[in-house]
Amino acid sequence: SQQGEEDPQxxxxxxxxxxxxxxxxxxSINNLQWYRQNSGRGLVxxxxxxxxxxxxxxxxxRVTLDTSKKSSSLLITASRAADTASYFxxxxxxGTASKLTFGTGTRLQVTL
Amino acid sequence: GAGVSxxxxxxxxxxxxxxxxxxxxxxxHTALYWYRQRLGQGLEFLIYFQGNSAPxxxxxxSDRFSAERTGESxxxxxxxxxxxxxxxxxxxxxxxxxxxxxxFGPGTRLTVL
Numbered sequence: 001s002q003q004g005e006e007d008p009q010x011x012x013x014x015x016x017x018x019x020x021x022x023x024x025x026x027x028s029i030n031n032l033q034w035y036r037q038n039s040g041r042g043l044v045x046x047x048x049x050x051x052x053x054x055x056x057x058x059x060x061x062r063v064t065l066d067t068s069k070k071s072s073s074l075l076i077t078a079s080r081a082a083d084t085a086s087y088f089x090x091x092x093x094x095g096t097a098s099k100l101t102f103g104t105g106t107r108l109q110v111t112l
Numbered sequence: 113g114a115g116v117s118x119x120x121x122x123x124x125x126x127x128x129x130x131x132x133x134x135x136x137x138x139x140x141h142t143a144l145y146w147y148r149q150r151l152g153q154g155l156e157f158l159i160y161f162q163g164n165s166a167p168x169x170x171x172x173x174s175d176r177f178s179a180e181r182t183g184e185s186x187x188x189x190x191x192x193x194x195x196x197x198x199x200x201x202x203x204x205x206x207x208x209x210x211x212x213x214x215x216f217g218p219g220t221r222l223t224v225l
Contacts, residue, residue: 030211043155043203043216088154090214098168098210099145102154 006103014111019076021106023089030092034063034074037086079110116217118204124223125194133189133220137206144187145205146179194224
């Protein structure tokens, strides 16, 4: 079964606007990773944020993590049509856990 | 290789047949993972390998599913007596060590008729 939720499930914005996606989870994490998936196939790794980190940046991407609220957000600034994809957060648990637990994702549509 | 590769990219089979799916991880990555993604869903974990051992098989849905890894490299996921509910994209990932970034292959789309 999958833990946590992502919201919104779908998001439609115009090129140039910012897109924010949220991810909530239920159990403690070692790290949280964000992925992009185009056309239902391969996943591209975007950012990994560790449980002792609060914010990370990569280009137009900004990820925040609030472990007290068990939530994370992904912000894409100045969106482009090429950002159209599904975005997933994946949680890695603590202890001996090695698997990623994925949410159902946010489908982002960026229109011209 | 430059990335994780999987073969075949697509597989259509008849109910009851066995299938083998292959994964070639990034060279030097000690950890390898198999996930399954049904249409419109997130990924479900199947199995994790550290080297050639599988310390976590908790996601395998039934005893029809098995996997092995050899040479701390290539892995094969085998599904016996396939059922229609096995239809999904099967994704393989590898990471340098566990608890680091996982890099995914393009997946194998399995269709069971």
